[in-house]
Amino acid sequence: MTMFRIGEVASVLGVSADTVRRLVDAGRLPATRDGGGRRRVDGADLAEFVRGQTPNTHGKPTSSARNRLWGIVTEVVRDTVMAHVEITAGPYRVVSLVSREAADELGLQVGVLAVAVIKSTNVVVEIP
Structure with a gap:
Protein backbone atom coordinates (compact mmCIF):
# COMPACT_ATOMS: atom_id res chain seq x y z
CA MET A 1 0.00 0.00 0.00
CA THR A 2 1.44 3.36 -1.09
CA MET A 3 0.78 6.25 1.27
CA PHE A 4 1.22 9.86 0.16
CA ARG A 5 2.00 12.92 2.27
CA ILE A 6 -0.27 15.95 1.82
CA GLY A 7 2.43 17.79 -0.16
CA GLU A 8 2.83 14.83 -2.51
CA VAL A 9 -0.93 14.69 -3.08
CA ALA A 10 -0.90 18.43 -3.83
CA SER A 11 1.83 17.89 -6.41
CA VAL A 12 -0.08 15.05 -8.09
CA LEU A 13 -3.29 17.10 -8.22
CA GLY A 14 -1.61 20.34 -9.22
CA VAL A 15 -3.08 22.23 -6.25
CA SER A 16 -1.79 23.65 -2.96
CA ALA A 17 -1.36 21.64 0.22
CA ASP A 18 -4.06 23.83 1.79
CA THR A 19 -6.49 22.75 -0.92
CA VAL A 20 -5.72 19.10 -0.19
CA ARG A 21 -6.28 19.69 3.54
CA ARG A 22 -9.66 21.27 2.74
CA LEU A 23 -10.60 18.24 0.58
CA VAL A 24 -9.68 15.95 3.48
CA ASP A 25 -11.52 18.08 6.05
CA ALA A 26 -14.63 18.11 3.84
CA GLY A 27 -14.55 14.31 3.62
CA ARG A 28 -14.02 14.32 -0.16
CA LEU A 29 -10.57 12.71 0.10
CA PRO A 30 -9.98 10.01 2.76
CA ALA A 31 -6.87 10.36 4.91
CA THR A 32 -5.43 8.78 8.02
CA ARG A 33 -2.85 9.99 10.52
CA ASP A 34 0.51 8.31 10.95
CA GLY A 35 2.28 7.77 14.29
CA GLY A 36 3.54 11.36 14.22
CA ARG A 51 -11.03 9.24 -11.46
CA GLY A 52 -14.03 11.06 -10.00
CA GLN A 53 -12.60 14.45 -11.01
CA THR A 54 -11.94 13.57 -14.66
CA PRO A 55 -14.22 15.45 -17.06
CA ASN A 56 -16.59 13.14 -18.91
CA THR A 57 -18.44 13.74 -22.14
CA HIS A 58 -21.49 11.83 -20.77
CA GLY A 59 -22.64 9.98 -23.80
CA LYS A 60 -21.43 8.08 -26.79
CA PRO A 61 -17.70 8.59 -27.38
CA THR A 62 -16.92 10.61 -30.49
CA SER A 63 -13.34 9.40 -30.75
CA SER A 64 -11.35 6.23 -30.19
CA VAL A 77 3.78 30.11 -32.10
CA ARG A 78 2.63 30.17 -35.73
CA ASP A 79 4.69 30.12 -38.90
CA THR A 80 3.49 29.85 -42.47
CA VAL A 81 2.74 26.09 -42.35
CA MET A 82 2.78 24.83 -38.74
CA ALA A 83 1.91 26.02 -35.23
CA HIS A 84 3.60 25.08 -31.96
CA VAL A 85 0.87 24.85 -29.27
CA GLU A 86 1.57 24.48 -25.56
CA ILE A 87 -1.17 23.46 -23.12
CA THR A 88 -0.81 23.40 -19.34
CA ALA A 89 -3.07 20.74 -17.84
CA GLY A 90 -2.72 20.74 -14.06
CA PRO A 91 0.96 20.16 -13.34
CA TYR A 92 1.59 18.89 -16.88
CA ARG A 93 2.90 20.67 -19.97
CA VAL A 94 1.77 19.22 -23.29
CA VAL A 95 3.31 20.45 -26.54
CA SER A 96 1.84 19.74 -29.96
CA VAL A 112 -8.25 29.41 -24.45
CA LEU A 113 -9.53 26.24 -22.75
CA ALA A 114 -8.38 23.21 -24.75
CA VAL A 115 -8.22 19.45 -24.49
CA ALA A 116 -5.06 17.57 -25.43
CA VAL A 117 -6.30 14.27 -26.88
CA ILE A 118 -3.56 11.67 -26.93
CA LYS A 119 -3.61 8.37 -28.80
CA SER A 120 -0.36 6.55 -29.05
CA THR A 121 0.89 3.08 -29.73
CA ASN A 122 3.93 3.76 -27.57
CA VAL A 123 3.61 5.24 -24.10
CA VAL A 124 6.52 5.02 -21.71
CA VAL A 125 5.56 4.57 -18.05
CA GLU A 126 8.16 5.38 -15.40
CA ILE A 127 8.23 5.17 -11.63
CA PRO A 128 9.81 8.27 -10.03
Whole structure:
Protein backbone atom coordinates (compact mmCIF):
# COMPACT_ATOMS: atom_id res chain seq x y z
CA MET A 1 0.00 0.00 0.00
CA THR A 2 1.44 3.36 -1.09
CA MET A 3 0.78 6.25 1.27
CA PHE A 4 1.22 9.86 0.16
CA ARG A 5 2.00 12.92 2.27
CA ILE A 6 -0.27 15.95 1.82
CA GLY A 7 2.43 17.79 -0.16
CA GLU A 8 2.83 14.83 -2.51
CA VAL A 9 -0.93 14.69 -3.08
CA ALA A 10 -0.90 18.43 -3.83
CA SER A 11 1.83 17.89 -6.41
CA VAL A 12 -0.08 15.05 -8.09
CA LEU A 13 -3.29 17.10 -8.22
CA GLY A 14 -1.61 20.34 -9.22
CA VAL A 15 -3.08 22.23 -6.25
CA SER A 16 -1.79 23.65 -2.96
CA ALA A 17 -1.36 21.64 0.22
CA ASP A 18 -4.06 23.83 1.79
CA THR A 19 -6.49 22.75 -0.92
CA VAL A 20 -5.72 19.10 -0.19
CA ARG A 21 -6.28 19.69 3.54
CA ARG A 22 -9.66 21.27 2.74
CA LEU A 23 -10.60 18.24 0.58
CA VAL A 24 -9.68 15.95 3.48
CA ASP A 25 -11.52 18.08 6.05
CA ALA A 26 -14.63 18.11 3.84
CA GLY A 27 -14.55 14.31 3.62
CA ARG A 28 -14.02 14.32 -0.16
CA LEU A 29 -10.57 12.71 0.10
CA PRO A 30 -9.98 10.01 2.76
CA ALA A 31 -6.87 10.36 4.91
CA THR A 32 -5.43 8.78 8.02
CA ARG A 33 -2.85 9.99 10.52
CA ASP A 34 0.51 8.31 10.95
CA GLY A 35 2.28 7.77 14.29
CA GLY A 36 3.54 11.36 14.22
CA GLY A 37 0.06 12.79 13.62
CA ARG A 38 0.73 13.70 9.99
CA ARG A 39 -2.02 13.07 7.45
CA ARG A 40 -1.46 10.41 4.81
CA VAL A 41 -3.57 9.51 1.79
CA ASP A 42 -3.70 5.95 0.51
CA GLY A 43 -2.73 5.66 -3.17
CA ALA A 44 -5.89 3.70 -4.03
CA ASP A 45 -8.06 6.41 -2.43
CA LEU A 46 -6.17 9.09 -4.33
CA ALA A 47 -6.65 7.21 -7.61
CA GLU A 48 -10.39 6.90 -6.92
CA PHE A 49 -10.61 10.63 -6.17
CA VAL A 50 -8.78 11.52 -9.40
CA ARG A 51 -11.03 9.24 -11.46
CA GLY A 52 -14.03 11.06 -10.00
CA GLN A 53 -12.60 14.45 -11.01
CA THR A 54 -11.94 13.57 -14.66
CA PRO A 55 -14.22 15.45 -17.06
CA ASN A 56 -16.59 13.14 -18.91
CA THR A 57 -18.44 13.74 -22.14
CA HIS A 58 -21.49 11.83 -20.77
CA GLY A 59 -22.64 9.98 -23.80
CA LYS A 60 -21.43 8.08 -26.79
CA PRO A 61 -17.70 8.59 -27.38
CA THR A 62 -16.92 10.61 -30.49
CA SER A 63 -13.34 9.40 -30.75
CA SER A 64 -11.35 6.23 -30.19
CA ALA A 65 -8.76 8.19 -28.18
CA ARG A 66 -9.30 7.89 -24.42
CA ASN A 67 -6.43 9.96 -23.02
CA ARG A 68 -7.67 13.53 -22.54
CA LEU A 69 -5.95 16.28 -20.60
CA TRP A 70 -8.08 19.39 -20.07
CA GLY A 71 -6.04 22.55 -19.76
CA ILE A 72 -5.37 26.07 -20.89
CA VAL A 73 -3.36 27.17 -23.91
CA THR A 74 -0.24 28.91 -22.61
CA GLU A 75 1.66 29.48 -25.86
CA VAL A 76 0.99 29.47 -29.61
CA VAL A 77 3.78 30.11 -32.10
CA ARG A 78 2.63 30.17 -35.73
CA ASP A 79 4.69 30.12 -38.90
CA THR A 80 3.49 29.85 -42.47
CA VAL A 81 2.74 26.09 -42.35
CA MET A 82 2.78 24.83 -38.74
CA ALA A 83 1.91 26.02 -35.23
CA HIS A 84 3.60 25.08 -31.96
CA VAL A 85 0.87 24.85 -29.27
CA GLU A 86 1.57 24.48 -25.56
CA ILE A 87 -1.17 23.46 -23.12
CA THR A 88 -0.81 23.40 -19.34
CA ALA A 89 -3.07 20.74 -17.84
CA GLY A 90 -2.72 20.74 -14.06
CA PRO A 91 0.96 20.16 -13.34
CA TYR A 92 1.59 18.89 -16.88
CA ARG A 93 2.90 20.67 -19.97
CA VAL A 94 1.77 19.22 -23.29
CA VAL A 95 3.31 20.45 -26.54
CA SER A 96 1.84 19.74 -29.96
CA LEU A 97 2.71 20.64 -33.52
CA VAL A 98 -0.41 21.22 -35.59
CA SER A 99 -1.00 22.74 -38.99
CA ARG A 100 -1.33 26.50 -39.07
CA GLU A 101 -4.72 26.01 -40.72
CA ALA A 102 -5.98 23.83 -37.84
CA ALA A 103 -4.71 26.28 -35.20
CA ASP A 104 -6.48 29.14 -36.97
CA GLU A 105 -9.74 27.18 -37.44
CA LEU A 106 -9.76 26.19 -33.74
CA GLY A 107 -9.04 29.76 -32.67
CA LEU A 108 -6.08 28.64 -30.59
CA GLN A 109 -4.62 31.51 -28.64
CA VAL A 110 -3.20 32.03 -25.16
CA GLY A 111 -5.90 31.70 -22.51
CA VAL A 112 -8.25 29.41 -24.45
CA LEU A 113 -9.53 26.24 -22.75
CA ALA A 114 -8.38 23.21 -24.75
CA VAL A 115 -8.22 19.45 -24.49
CA ALA A 116 -5.06 17.57 -25.43
CA VAL A 117 -6.30 14.27 -26.88
CA ILE A 118 -3.56 11.67 -26.93
CA LYS A 119 -3.61 8.37 -28.80
CA SER A 120 -0.36 6.55 -29.05
CA THR A 121 0.89 3.08 -29.73
CA ASN A 122 3.93 3.76 -27.57
CA VAL A 123 3.61 5.24 -24.10
CA VAL A 124 6.52 5.02 -21.71
CA VAL A 125 5.56 4.57 -18.05
CA GLU A 126 8.16 5.38 -15.40
CA ILE A 127 8.23 5.17 -11.63
CA PRO A 128 9.81 8.27 -10.03
